[in-house]
Amino acid sequence: MNKIGIDLGGTKIEGILTDEKYIVIERKRIPTNQIDGYSSILESIKNLVLELTQESNEKFSIGVCTPGALSRVSGFIKNSNTQCLIGKDLKNDLEDILHYNISLENDANCFALAEAKLGAGQDHNLVFGVIMGTGVGGGIIIDGKIHHGRTNIAGEWGHHCLHVGGNNCYCGNKGCVETYISGPALEKNWHQLSGLNQSLPEITKNLDNSNFDTWKNIFLENFGLALANVVDILDPDVIVLGGGVSNIDFLYDQGKNAVYEKVFSDLIDTPIVKNKLGDSAGVFGACML
Numbered sequence: 001m002n003k004i005g006i007d008l009g010g011t012k013i014e015g016i017l018t019d020e021k022y023i024v025i026e027r028k029r030i031p032t033n034q035i036d037g038y039s040s041i042l043e044s045i046k047n048l049v050l051e052l053t054q055e056s057n058e059k060f061s062i063g064v065c066t067p068g069a070l071s072r073v074s075g076f077i078k079n080s081n082t083q084c085l086i087g088k089d090l091k092n093d094l095e096d097i098l099h100y101n102i103s104l105e106n107d108a109n110c111f112a113l114a115e116a117k118l119g120a121g122q123d124h125n126l127v128f129g130v131i132m133g134t135g136v137g138g139g140i141i142i143d144g145k146i147h148h149g150r151t152n153i154a155g156e157w158g159h160h161c162l163h164v165g166g167n168n169c170y171c172g173n174k175g176c177v178e179t180y181i182s183g184p185a186l187e188k189n190w191h192q193l194s195g196l197n198q199s200l201p202e203i204t205k206n207l208d209n210s211n212f213d214t215w216k217n218i219f220l221e222n223f224g225l226a227l228a229n230v231v232d233i234l235d236p237d238v239i240v241l242g243g244g245v246s247n248i249d250f251l252y253d254q255g256k257n258a259v260y261e262k263v264f265s266d267l268i269d270t271p272i273v274k275n276k277l278g279d280s281a282g283v284f285g286a287c288m289l
């Protein structure tokens with residue numbers, strides 16, 4: 001059976017039609033119309049599905065990758081950068097207009113699933129996929145399947161407490177990982193140290209700036225601690241990094257060493273690797289649901 005994957009992002013909605021082996025047959029991209037709200041997003045997804053399937057009479061499955069977490073109780077979207085989705089029953093509403101069963105999953109789980117099956121996590125049984133971008137999230141894949149956990153929060157390492165009484169987080173807690181190693185958090189820390197307003201790619205070119213080593217050491221300390229906690233509890237076969245922050249090269253040598261130093265074992269060789277699918281992990285993960 002063919003597969004349709006839809007990645008519902010804050011600025012664009014991407015859709016792919018693939019065969020059973022995830023070979024892409026058709027790919028389309030449209031802007032996300034947040035201004036006209038939820039009903040316009042539903043309509044856009046419907047049109048995307050129609051466009052992707054117009055040349056084919058074959059049956060297909062549909063998976064949708066969404067920003068934000070899904071409530072286990074209601075199935076509704078709990079928090080999302082695409083604000084008009086919050087509190088909406090996207091799965092049922094899409095099923096109503098498409099007359100198809102829809103599988104829905106958050107972006108971190110889709111990322112981890114796609115990387116485990118087609119990307120940098122292939123050939124490993126237990127994959128921990130990490131997204132470090134505007135927010136910080138993660139997903140756990142065991143033997144090719146998403147591990148949701150009893151409370152549906154497995155892998156949500158971005159909101160475990162790194163520093164008691166630390167930075168305020170939008171989630172209501174203090175000291176969450178996300179407030180230290182997300183892209184905006186790293187840029188904020190650089191601004192506090194250097195007075196400069198720079199983007200992450202710009203910051204990493206500041207090798208001659210006297211504040212750079214301080215910024216980098218704080219970053220490595222937090223990155224190391226955050227992932228060492230994951231290794232101590234989950235002990236994955238591989239950790240795959242994604243999101244804008246994953247483009248920083250020193251995470252794969254010095255960052256990895258910072259993790260190793262903090263893990264509760266003197267023998268550790270867990271690979272910490274960069275994603276292979278880039279921005280396409282979301283749509284491929286959606287196809288695999």
Ligand SMILES: [Zn+2]
Nearest residue numbers: 159169171176
């Ligand atoms: Zn938080």
